[in-house]
Amino acid sequence: MFTATMAALLAAMILALGRLYLGPTLYDRVLSANSFGTKTVLLIGVMGFLTGRPDFLDISLLYALINFIGTIAVLKFFRYRTLGDRVGPSGDRQ
């Protein structure tokens, strides 16, 4: 059963990878990278059970905690064009 779940996750990952490659907008890419991250969390979890040593969930936990930092950075970057604070008059999108 873990094998079937694993296969499903791998298939889903390759589809997400396809969308990441195709685009077309950058938001599609962020979305599929984000979705790929969630699938990796699940994959590492299932992998532990498949090999009979489910003790390495710390890595999944780590991804679950900080995978969204990348997403936030991307969005801040595209909205304000900087990761810092200062935005010129042209970058103001309020």
Place this chain on the structure above:
Amino acid sequence: MSALITDAVSWALLAAGSLLVVVGALGLIRMPDFYTRMHAAGITDTLGADLILLGLMVQAGFSLVTVKLLLIAAFLFFTSPTSTHAIANAALTAGLKPRVAESPGAGKGSAAPEGGEP
């Protein structure tokens, strides 16, 4: 006997989760524009992920592993919708229009330049 029930329950949960993950990924590829794709990705991130984690929890029983799985589920529960919300918000503010029936083609993703003008 109870082992059989545990296995059956966890397998059912895993199967349902796997199905939803694959369906979500198919939607991510097949749906016509960004907002509908986001809808498909949401299936994977919420119900699919939680069902799989739940299935693993049933397998693990009462142990540290279950606590970690619960934490993973809790953090995914917070972070996934947040990032999805942030992406949608950014796309909408940047002027990416949803594709609607009244104006076919008007909301095509390619109509708005990447990171386009407000």
Place this chain on the structure above:
Amino acid sequence: MSIEAIINIALFVFLGLTAFAILKLRALFAVVMLSAVFSLVSAALLVHLDAVDVAFTEAAVGAGISTVLMLATLALTSRHEKAPTRSQALPLIVVFLTGFALVYGTLDMPRFGDPQAPIQVHVAPKYIADTQSEIGIPNIVTAVLASYRGFDTLGEVTVIFTAGIGVLLLLAAFIREPEGLRVQTMDHHLVLRVVTKVLIGPILLFALYVQFHADYGPGGGFQAGIIFASAFIIYALVFGLENARKAVPGRAVRLLVACGVLLYGGVGFVSFLFGKNYLNYSVLGADQVAGQHLGILLVEFGVGLTVAAVMVSTFYAFSGQNPPIGDEDW
């Protein structure tokens, strides 16, 4: 074919596909996203190969920091890769020759997982046999990293220290603060602000867990330092760089960069003073095992301090600049 082999092959195919896509795409933003995926797949592969500590490092770096730093670099440079102006035949030949030489070299290597391979029969049996009696911690990787191979790790920390100093030197020379700008934080993103507030606590806690649990499970100073820095970086992203600088001033961070290396080297110096070899922690406690425990804890803390401080100050240096880009470039 066993399931393990199939998973390995599938993950390697993913890596190959991702690398190919990175080569094909010219939009550098997509390349950043793909390299995040590349790192995710590598981490999964390393978990599957049982290199859990390495996988942890890959996960800690790839999950957030590397994306953030690459984006910061894009902000300072350009968003599109320039098309090559010269013929690419020569580079292609060089790559093919190098690849051929490397593949040819692997023919002499022992089979994957061979118990008779040199790596398995050299010092590894000694570490495996003696760790419990000499150091007394369950995670042999940490014992090797911090105690048996303490010199190597000191070298690695020094490399990170040097790299951090180099980045700061380079970027400090180009700080531009144009007039007429105003501070812009993500004030209107209520959802983001609330969720970030909720998550920063657990992230810091998790970093402490990874730092001090390294004797028993995967983790250690390198991973914990990155996770710690991630918490500060996400605070800076959502609540503004100014506020982050108020909480952790840049000067303090730069001081901590040196403090970590100093702590590591200092521990070695203390064992020096007690008449033992450099970085022999046995003299630090009442008996050998207690001394080793304390020594490993201290040097791992030094590693964590330096790594976290280097990451935060690199982020400050990158994001503190105003990228000189106009609307027409976008």
